[in-house]
Amino acid sequence: MIALFYIAAIIAVIATVAVILQTNIVHGLLYLILSLLAVAVIFYVLGAPFAAVLEAIVYAGAIMVLFLFVIMMLNLGQHTRDQERSWLTPRGWIVPSLLAGVLLGQLVNVMSQIDHELIPEQVGVMEVSALLFGPYVLAVELASILLLAGLVAAYHLAKTK
Amino acid sequence: MESIPVEHGLILAVILFSIGLIGVLTRRNIVFVLMSLEIMLNAGGLAFIVAASRWGHAEGQIMFLIILTLAAAEVAVGLGLILQMFRRYKTVDINVLSEMKG
Amino acid sequence: MQDLIWLLPTYPVLGFLILVLTAGRLPKNIVAIIGAGSVGLSFLTAAIIATQFLSSGEDYFIREVWTWMAVGNFSPGFNFYLDGLSLVMMLVITGVGFLIHLYATGYMADDPSYSRFFSYMNLFIAAMLMLVLGDNLVVLYLGWEGVGLCSYLLIGFWYANPDNGYAARKAFVVTRIGDTAMALGLFLLFAELGTLNIQDMLNSAEAEWKVGDGLAVVAALLLLGGAVGKSAQLPLQTWLPDAMAGPTPISALIHAATMVTAGVYLIARTHILFELAPSVQELVGWVGLITLLMAGFIALTQSDIKRILAFSTMSQIGYMFLALGVGAWSAGIFHLMTHAFFKALLFLASGTVILSLHHEQNIFKMGALRQKLPVSFFSFLVGSLALTAFPYTSGYFSKDEILIAAHGLEGPGMIFFYGGVLGAFLTGIYTFRLFFIVFFGDSNAAHLPEKEYGGWNMNGPLIALIILSLIGGFFAVPLDPVFGQSEEHHVSGLLHTFMVATPLIGIAISFLIFYTKTIPVEKLMVSSFAQTLHKFWNSGWGFDWLYDRLIVFPFLWLARINRADVIDGFYALVVEISRAANGMIVKTQTGYLRWYALSVAAGLIVLITLGVLL
Numbered sequence: 001m002i003a004l005f006y007i008a009a010i011i012a013v014i015a016t017v018a019v020i021l022q023t024n025i026v027h028g029l030l031y032l033i034l035s036l037l038a039v040a041v042i043f044y045v046l047g048a049p050f051a052a053v054l055e056a057i058v059y060a061g062a063i064m065v066l067f068l069f070v071i072m073m074l075n076l077g078q079h080t081r082d083q084e085r086s087w088l089t090p091r092g093w094i095v096p097s098l099l100a101g102v103l104l105g106q107l108v109n110v111m112s113q114i115d116h117e118l119i120p121e122q123v124g125v126m127e128v129s130a131l132l133f134g135p136y137v138l139a140v141e142l143a144s145i146l147l148l149a150g151l152v153a154a155y156h157l158a159k160t161k
Numbered sequence: 162m163e164s165i166p167v168e169h170g171l172i173l174a175v176i177l178f179s180i181g182l183i184g185v186l187t188r189r190n191i192v193f194v195l196m197s198l199e200i201m202l203n204a205g206g207l208a209f210i211v212a213a214s215r216w217g218h219a220e221g222q223i224m225f226l227i228i229l230t231l232a233a234a235e236v237a238v239g240l241g242l243i244l245q246m247f248r249r250y251k252t253v254d255i256n257v258l259s260e261m262k263g
Numbered sequence: 264m265q266d267l268i269w270l271l272p273t274y275p276v277l278g279f280l281i282l283v284l285t286a287g288r289l290p291k292n293i294v295a296i297i298g299a300g301s302v303g304l305s306f307l308t309a310a311i312i313a314t315q316f317l318s319s320g321e322d323y324f325i326r327e328v329w330t331w332m333a334v335g336n337f338s339p340g341f342n343f344y345l346d347g348l349s350l351v352m353m354l355v356i357t358g359v360g361f362l363i364h365l366y367a368t369g370y371m372a373d374d375p376s377y378s379r380f381f382s383y384m385n386l387f388i389a390a391m392l393m394l395v396l397g398d399n400l401v402v403l404y405l406g407w408e409g410v411g412l413c414s415y416l417l418i419g420f421w422y423a424n425p426d427n428g429y430a431a432r433k434a435f436v437v438t439r440i441g442d443t444a445m446a447l448g449l450f451l452l453f454a455e456l457g458t459l460n461i462q463d464m465l466n467s468a469e470a471e472w473k474v475g476d477g478l479a480v481v482a483a484l485l486l487l488g489g490a491v492g493k494s495a496q497l498p499l500q501t502w503l504p505d506a507m508a509g510p511t512p513i514s515a516l517i518h519a520a521t522m523v524t525a526g527v528y529l530i531a532r533t534h535i536l537f538e539l540a541p542s543v544q545e546l547v548g549w550v551g552l553i554t555l556l557m558a559g560f561i562a563l564t565q566s567d568i569k570r571i572l573a574f575s576t577m578s579q580i581g582y583m584f585l586a587l588g589v590g591a592w593s594a595g596i597f598h599l600m601t602h603a604f605f606k607a608l609l610f611l612a613s614g615t616v617i618l619s620l621h622h623e624q625n626i627f628k629m630g631a632l633r634q635k636l637p638v639s640f641f642s643f644l645v646g647s648l649a650l651t652a653f654p655y656t657s658g659y660f661s662k663d664e665i666l667i668a669a670h671g672l673e674g675p676g677m678i679f680f681y682g683g684v685l686g687a688f689l690t691g692i693y694t695f696r697l698f699f700i701v702f703f704g705d706s707n708a709a710h711l712p713e714k715e716y717g718g719w720n721m722n723g724p725l726i727a728l729i730i731l732s733l734i735g736g737f738f739a740v741p742l743d744p745v746f747g748q749s750e751e752h753h754v755s756g757l758l759h760t761f762m763v764a765t766p767l768i769g770i771a772i773s774f775l776i777f778y779t780k781t782i783p784v785e786k787l788m789v790s791s792f793a794q795t796l797h798k799f800w801n802s803g804w805g806f807d808w809l810y811d812r813l814i815v816f817p818f819l820w821l822a823r824i825n826r827a828d829v830i831d832g833f834y835a836l837v838v839e840i841s842r843a844a845n846g847m848i849v850k851t852q853t854g855y856l857r858w859y860a861l862s863v864a865a866g867l868i869v870l871i872t873l874g875v876l877l
Contacts, residue, residue, distance in 0.1 A: 002165055005165055009173050012177065013173070013176055013177065016177055016180045016181070016200055019184065019196060019200065020181075020183060020187065020188065020193070020197060022193075025190070025193070028196060032196055035177075035200070035203075036203060039203060039207055042170075042173075042207065046165075046213075047214050048210050048213060048214065048221070048222050048225075051210050051226075055203075055229075059203065059229060059232070062233070063199070063233055066237070067195075067240070070192075070240045071192060073244065074247055074253065087189040087190070087254075093183075095861070096183045096187045097183055099182070099861070099864050100179040101179070103864070103867065103868050103871065104175060104176065104179040106868070106872060106875055107178075108172055108175060111175060112168050112172070114167050114171070115168075116166070116215055117166060118164050118167055119214060119215065119216075119217040121217060123214075123217065123222065127218070127219040128219045128222050128223065132226075136220075136223050139223065139227055143227055143231075146230060146231065146234050147234055149234065150233070150238055153238045153241065154237035154238050154240070154241040158245070185860055185864075186861055256855060256857070258855075259854035259855050260854060261852075261854045262852060262853050262854030262855075
């Protein structure tokens, strides 16, 4: 199990790096789906099967598909790919990489001071739903309102006239 | 048996987060920027699950659920905005959105 | 009944408020009733209070109304202090004030700003009453400033003409110099004696300071500075002739009967302070003497009827200062009262003359008005006789007392006496010069007057003032409790005759020059020396010229070289710095989304760094 964690971790990192280096949008999306599925595996290893399934179904399954639909609507052709290639100059990577590197260094520095182990038990659906219907029922309501707002906004913003 | 140390999980989340950050700052195609944002959100969710696993209860998963909901709504609205932008400017270059300068 | 003393200034204040709030929308007769009626009510109340006070036989009466402010141990109140001195002043202000208000209802009848005029007049009466009735120097200063304000407003009443505004500003600025000196005096008195309540202050001054104490001298000197400003004495006398730019009723009220006497009141009220500083008291006398002689010479050469009367006022106040300087406090106040009567009479009568001749003020364009304007003629006759101290008029008794008291003083008393007699001689000449030129001889007027201007509301006050000028000398002013028993002075019969006869000789000389023309004026003016002297006296002994060169021109030069405004430059620098900073910061607003994302990331890193470090 532990080895599975590290393997999935490496796959996730490589796939994510590949996402941001792509010129073809659809290829980038596919790499992103790969990354998300690897993270789903990690969730299962960490003892959160419910979250793993959610990640796979909702995130990778619905949200990314939504992305795909919109990209297909935009109908970006070959000239976009050349455009993308011209935009990704090596010079443009320097400052963001520097910033992200500094951030990475700081956060790694902070995180490595924690000294604890993960508990390998599975926290199943029963516990999660008990909490959802119990103390966190308001969170559910708020989430549904958020989704409603997103729905209305998306409908309105995407209208043609 | 030995278990995974917490910092490894969190460091993984941090790595994914910074990769997403690089993507947001570098790419000029707005769809890629949105995708990089998704990467960052996912990394945040991963951090929460790691924390839930460390303490052994389900609150982290609930937080992940909320983040997921948030990501879904955000993607919906963001894609709608991208569609509007594409209709207006006929391009997905992020630099055309610079009318509010000065 | 005496408790109602607080009503005295309240009636005019109410009148002022009503007239201000209705802002000219009321019909003219209502405005007249409110404007003159409020002062009339004050006079009635004052008369009732006066009879009660005099019959009660007490020395003084205090009516506390409320505490104005309470800071530490400084708590002046709005309290009214009634004794013989404030009684006299209060009756003069409300009585003569009422008559002048009544006259003004007729004089200003054609003026479009009728309501504004009466609102200012009422405010003035209220402020003047506060000045004389207050029991502490703060309330007095309030009234002092109030009358200064109203003087400014009323001199520049016809503000459309910029010359009037200039005259008003000149009056205000010159009296301000005096007011500043007075304020400094108040600060000194409070710092040294700890109280501004007049009676308490005078008592503690008497207890703490010996005669001739340096602090007493400085305080008295500063108060004198305030007094000369308000009373138009040397060296702050330049504003009074220009103040004649205002309407004639206010020249009568403010610049003859009441405001210019405020300085005399101040010195009389704080007389103990002046007794503690004999050098300053003597200075008061000298200021009075020099001013009365100076003004007398100037009045000989003037051609505007109101300016002659203005310089005459300056001269008569010089007499009052002379009286205060020799310690004849009661005589000074007595002369204040009689002067209010006959000077108001003269000014109001001149107002009738001016209006009858359609706003003509040059006496050389008048003449032979004796038959046409009978009431004015009689008013001028009685007023001039009283002014020149013709025997048994009111002016005779008061001026007599002053000169006799001056004679009784050792040291400079003789100079004061003979100077005063010379002044009386000059008064005789210039007063009757005015009288003969205006009312006798041939007419030089552009248009002959058809009839005398004014109805009962203008002639009534004139007749009332005629009667007062004649019998006013027989009033017994109750000033002994205030100033202590006045010493009885005697002069030899010869000196007394000399004193009485001199003005009469002046009248006779004027008669010869201006009526019978036995000594023609042209012959006197032949020599160039005479002409230079005439020009010199006409320009007010060159004081305006002097002050222009000393003060006005340097100030204007300073304003001119500072046209770029150094002080403002500092604030402009602040603006420039803001603008430069804005220019720098606005460069961060590029409008590019990626730039903003970059700045968010950078900020995040800074925060985390801070979180890690701290």
